[in-house]
Amino acid sequence: MPRSVVRIGDRTSHGGVVVTGDQTLNVFGQAAARKGDMTTCPKCKGSYPIVEGTRSTGSSQWLALEGMRTACGATLIASQHFWQEADATGASSTVPADAGSNAYRGRFQVFDDASREPLSGQRYRVTTIEGTPFEGETDADGYTAWTETQSPDMLTLELLARNREETP
Incomplete structure (x- = not known):
């Protein structure tokens, strides 16, 4: 994005x-x-x-x-x-997972549109270029969990309804 x-x-x-x-x-x-x-x-x-x-x-x-x-x-x-x-990776950052592996990892940070503050507790789905989805909730600083891949390819982020009551 x-x-x-x-x-x-x-x-x-x-x-x-x-x-x-x-x-x-x-x-x-x-x-x-x-x-x-x-x-x-x-x-x-x-x-x-x-x-x-x-x-x-x-x-x-x-x-x-x-x-x-x-x-x-x-x-x-x-x-x-x-x-x-x-962003070349589609993520806030993408770095080698560790010096001894060929894996890469990336994550997103989600912000509230109105306040511009990090958005904690937001449900999300991150999908790798291969189509593998990972779901979770953003942490206290608005970050998703790190997603590891074998190459520095693009990750996509989809924000999900925060709870069942918010689902249209």
Whole structure:
């Protein structure tokens, strides 16, 4: 699912601000933020790098997208919603499961549309590219469980009704 590109001046969930970006990549008047660019954090009282990113289309840059994290755990909040990129994995992050295996793993973080806060207790189904489904509920920080695959292929997320009473 495409997510908005984050830029210099965009906020974080801790009340911080993105302060560095790629001056050669202009997104509606502001430099795009990348993995490794810096943010301020008044909650944690410091400056922290963005630790997640996705490969930009036709570039070697790792763009920071809305919902990705900083080193202090803050979530990035985009101020523009016109330029979006699909996360290369479809997940918040995909990393080798461990150094000794060929497995990959990915997960999603779910946010409330209105409050932009992580959504805990949300039922979901994650499906691998092979069609294998995994169901569960998001944790206290809105994350799904890690899903392991043998290749860095796409995962898809489907949000399910929270309980039987909410089912139409």
